[in-house]
Every structure is written in C-alpha cells, then in structure tokens.
Amino acid sequence: xxxxxxxxxxxxxxxxxxxxxxxxxxxxxxxxxxxxxxxxxxxxxxxxxxxxxxxxxxxxxxxxxxxxxxxxxxxxxxxxxxxxxxxxxxxxxxxxxxxxxxxxxxxxxxxxxxxxxxxxxxxxxxxxxxxxxxxxxxxxxxxxxxxxxxxxxxxxxxxxxxxxxxxxxxxxxxxxxxxxxxxxxxxxxxxxxxxxxxxxxxxxxxxxxxxxxxxxxxxxxxxxxxxxxxxxxxxxxxxxxxxxxxxxxxxxxxxxxxxxxxxxxxxxxxxxxxxxxxxxxxxxxxxxxxxxxxxxxxxxxxxxxxxxxxxxxxxxxxxxxxxxxxxxxxxxxxxxxxxxxxxxxxxxxxxxxxxxxxxxxxxxxxxxxxxxxxxxxxxxxxxxxxxxxxxxxxxxxxxxxxxxxxxxxxxxxxxxxxxxxxxxxxxxxxxxxxxxxxxxxxxxxxxxxxxxxxxxxxxxxxxxxxxxxxxxxxxxxxxxxxxxxxxxxxxxxxxxxxxxxxxxxxxxxxxxxxxxxxxxxxxxxxxxxxxxxxxxxxxxxxxxxxxxxxxxxxxxxxx
RNA sequence: GCCCCCGUGGCGCAAUGGAUAGCGCAACGGCCUUCUAAUCCGUGGGUUGCAGGUUCGAGUCCUGCCGGGGGCGCCA
Numbered sequence: 001x002x003x004x005x006x007x008x009x010x011x012x013x014x015x016x017x018x019x020x021x022x023x024x025x026x027x028x029x030x031x032x033x034x035x036x037x038x039x040x041x042x043x044x045x046x047x048x049x050x051x052x053x054x055x056x057x058x059x060x061x062x063x064x065x066x067x068x069x070x071x072x073x074x075x076x077x078x079x080x081x082x083x084x085x086x087x088x089x090x091x092x093x094x095x096x097x098x099x100x101x102x103x104x105x106x107x108x109x110x111x112x113x114x115x116x117x118x119x120x121x122x123x124x125x126x127x128x129x130x131x132x133x134x135x136x137x138x139x140x141x142x143x144x145x146x147x148x149x150x151x152x153x154x155x156x157x158x159x160x161x162x163x164x165x166x167x168x169x170x171x172x173x174x175x176x177x178x179x180x181x182x183x184x185x186x187x188x189x190x191x192x193x194x195x196x197x198x199x200x201x202x203x204x205x206x207x208x209x210x211x212x213x214x215x216x217x218x219x220x221x222x223x224x225x226x227x228x229x230x231x232x233x234x235x236x237x238x239x240x241x242x243x244x245x246x247x248x249x250x251x252x253x254x255x256x257x258x259x260x261x262x263x264x265x266x267x268x269x270x271x272x273x274x275x276x277x278x279x280x281x282x283x284x285x286x287x288x289x290x291x292x293x294x295x296x297x298x299x300x301x302x303x304x305x306x307x308x309x310x311x312x313x314x315x316x317x318x319x320x321x322x323x324x325x326x327x328x329x330x331x332x333x334x335x336x337x338x339x340x341x342x343x344x345x346x347x348x349x350x351x352x353x354x355x356x357x358x359x360x361x362x363x364x365x366x367x368x369x370x371x372x373x374x375x376x377x378x379x380x381x382x383x384x385x386x387x388x389x390x391x392x393x394x395x396x397x398x399x400x401x402x403x404x405x406x407x408x409x410x411x412x413x414x415x416x417x418x419x420x421x422x423x424x425x426x427x428x429x430x431x432x433x434x435x436x437x438x439x440x441x442x443x444x445x446x447x448x449x450x451x452x453x454x455x456x457x458x459x460x461x462x463x464x465x466x467x468x469x470x471x472x473x474x475x476x477x478x479x480x481x482x483x484x485x486x487x488x489x490x491x492x493x494x495x496x497x498x499x500x501x502x503x504x505x506x507x508x509x510x511x512x513x514x515x516x517x518x519x520x521x522x523x524x525x526x527x528x529x530x531x532x533x534x535x536x537x538x539x540x541x542x543x544x545x546x547x548x549x550x551x552x553x554x555x556x557x558x559x
Numbered sequence: 560g561c562c563c564c565c566g567u568g569g570c571g572c573a574a575u576g577g578a579u580a581g582c583g584c585a586a587c588g589g590c591c592u593u594c595u596a597a598u599c600c601g602u603g604g605g606u607u608g609c610a611g612g613u614u615c616g617a618g619u620c621c622u623g624c625c626g627g628g629g630g631c632g633c634c635a
Contacts, residue, residue: 039577056615
C-alpha cells in the first residue's frame, strides 16, 4: 500500500462515517488527507492528522473524532493496527503483505516510477543562465545551470510539457564593448574604459587573428564589428559546448537580435505599439516609459532612452510576449539575487500586456554561491581577471560531484562549498554515498543472477518482507513519487537529493541487517524470502537510478 | 531610507504548521574468513539571533528589533 492508497482508504473511512451519521462535516469529507512517515519509531508506519484538522468542524474534540476513524480504519483491508497518540494523531500500521506489494509495483513501473500527472497539461518555459556571450560561464552560472535544468527535469517528471531556454543577450552596449576589448587586445592597445579584462580576452583575440589574419587591416569601425561578431561566435560556442559537457541541454537558444529583426512577428517595435494602444506608455523628458507603477512596481521604467536607444527592458517585454505567443502558459525565470530588482518590473510588465502575473510568471531568485579552497574563498572578479569558470570547476570537481553538490541545496539558501569536501571520494560525500548504494544494488543483483535467482513474478510473496527493516525500506521507496511531485510543485529539486540520501541510508542499514540477507548463506537453498528480497533490491535500484537520473548524475554499476 | 534573501551544535546545511529539531564535516570509541567496510554501530555537542503574537500545535506564519548578504540608474 502506497501513501496515496492509504490516503484513499482514510478518505473512504471518513465517507463511511459521514454516511452512517457518526460524524457531521459541513463541507463533507476531504478528497485527500495528509499521510506522512512519522519521524519517530513507535508511531506506526504512517501517521495522519485528520482528526486534529477536522474535529473542530465536526463539533467534537480530536481524540473522540480519532476514535471513530480508528474503528473504521481497523476494519479496512491492509490495515494491521491503528493507535491514537498525543493530541489526536492516528498512527497506522500497514499489513506486511499490503506494504511489500509496493516493491513489486515499483519494479513493474521501472523507469516510469516516480513520474506523475500532477502537472499534466501545463506548458512551461524555463529560462535560465542567459549569460552575455562576452565571457566564460562562471560559478554563479553553474548554480543556475543546475537549478534550472533540475527544475525542468522535475516539472517534466510531474507531467508538464517543458522547454529549457537560454536567452542570448547579443545586442547592445555590452557587445560593442566586448568587440572593442578584443580589438584593443589584438592591436596591443589598452583596454577601453569599462571594457572586458582578463586573460581570456587576449586568448580569444589571438584565436580570432589566427583564424582571420586580415582582420587587423580592416578599416576602423568595420574592424570592431568583425571582432565583436567573431568573439560572439566563439564565446557562444564555448558556452554551448561546456553546458553540453555539464549535462545541461537547452531546447532553445533565443537571440535577442531576433526580436529586433525587421519583419519579425512580435518584434520590439510591434510590442511597443501594442502597449501604446493599450495606454500603458507615456513620454517624459524625451524618453518613452511604461507605467509599471500601475501594477505595483516601485517606479516607472524606461523603454526608449533620450538618446533613442532601446533598453533591455524593452526587449524583455517583447521576449515575454514571444514566449506567450509560442503557447507557454507559464514562464519561469531563474535570476541571481543581484537581479531581484527585476521582479517588480517583470510582474508589472506582464500585467500591462494583459496577463495575471500570479498565473503566468514565476520569477525565482537564487542566492549567491561561494567556493572555498584551503580555507580561502576563490573570488570572482572580472576586473582582476580571476574568474572561477564552469570549465575549471568541471575539471577540478567532476560533473557528477559538481552537479550534485549544487543540487542538494534550496535556491534561496546562500551557499558556501568547500572543494576539498565535495571532491572527497568517500562515504561522507553525499554524491558518492548515493552512487555507492546504487552500485551495491547492481552487484547484489549480479550475484543473485550467478546463483540462478530471478525475479519471482506471480510467485512473489510480499508478506515475507516482514522484518522491521524491510518495512522501513519499502516505505522509503514508496515516498519517491510524492517527493518528485512536491519538488515540481514547489520548484525545489533539492528535495530529490535529500530524499536519495535518506533512502540510500535506509538501504544500507537494511543491507547490514543479518535477518534481511537477500542471498542464501552457505549451502542454503534459495527460499521464497530470498526472492522477495531480490524484488526489494530491484525496487531500490529502480528508485536510486531514477532519482540520480532526475539530477542528471550518473548511476554507476560498480565503484 | 526602502525592497528581497538568510540567521538552526565548532563548521557547512536539512526539516510542505505536526509528536522527542535531523544529516554530513570536525572530535572520540567499536565491527571486515559471511550479498561491495566508499557500508554499519556507538559517545559527546542545541533556549532554532532577540521579544511579542496567531494556533490544539511554530524552526516554519504575523509584527517589531539585532546581525550578515544582495538590490534600489534613461547600466547589464
């Protein structure tokens, strides 16, 4: 019996109580009830707080209400015992057979185990990283890469239709500055004011000159553009290659330039005209503004500056409309804490174009991440030219450990990573702890195969999984779909990692329990209990592999 | 000044309003002829920043304060 099934059993019990008049609920019985794994041993297999939540509505006290539910539940199939504890919790013990059956169900579901339909029908765009193509990706981008990719993965697992999108800011002042910086480096001139520094600029300039020797002889102006475009292409390619290596794959790379292209449907120009028609724009001091204060922003925002240049916000508005026009009913933006000032204007902008931002827009603000080596912070400074790049991080830490280490913390938690700690190849490193547990299931299954054991099919006797540790493991495995669904709904993929650590721990404890051996010992024959436990190991392998897969981390068969 | 995030053992962090607040590191002590010891078992370590409030129940929600980070440009 899964938690969801148990929830249904409890709902049925409540319905029966209402039907026979034992209790009166003004709103009727709830359609689902909360069922959780108690933290404390001795509180049963599952606990529910329905009595605490419904007693007042039913005009009685929690314990009296609980008594009625208890009697009803005890008569239900698959329930072994029900206790009332504390203020009115119902602690439920499930029959071993009903519970053990879950293991076989997990094996049958296979790679699909953990997926659900809770977000079915939703079309979601997840935009993340969106770095300028003017430099290498660094530590901050790395965190958003992991979070964005994982949010996309859990949303998909929950049934949503998802597109991962990278918005390329390939237009405007920064690009020109980038071109000028490359040009200066190639010509041996000093870097322009506020220009790009760092060794990578000189390296890039050298590559460009090697590929296009004639570039330095181009006329002034033309030369800058040539450097800009060549640098753009190289830098973008590098970002794309590195993200591919990092197991983060985008569906759409959207160029800001497209939004300004002549004849592009939904261009910035058209967008502004549309907003003007709706009366959300006004002119002041020679600039064109959007009246975002009508929708809760701190101040109105400029779209066209006095000098005639469009602001990024103008592009952002057209881009948002473009996403909506492509059919996304939900747009997720993943921004760094240094961009949180954007939230107000994005929401107001969505309202200006006629949307309800609470429904269509989800701006997630990720907190900053620091990284330490030998007790010292590796500082990111473009000015000083010292940048902790994604490439360096992958080289030094490895893709699995790097992804996992960033995946196991919530986005709004400021984070300090220690390189020594996350690269340590031992059990105290969570990524290897989980991977090791998976590898262990693989070895066990291989050993079982060598002994001629195979999955029992219809002969599976779930009631043989009757040890306390068996039950703990089955219940841990049974949580997986709920964890994935909540990770999707809350946009909190770190829950997957935490869950896997917990489950790996339960599995390891089970493994070390003599009474729960899967393989027959010595010359013992293979008994039905051995086969039942083989099912359990298969189910564990399924959950660990599916969970690691959701994190984009490999699930090795041997370590 | 205003806005956002954070404050939980020495350190890094979990905990969807539930019961006795967990995990890893660091410290100390145990178990390998038996399915992988990268596992497991045990010991010590906490007034969840402070003060109120809501609730049957608060680390979690509300108010105020203290401390840290970030943001408040016709820059990105």
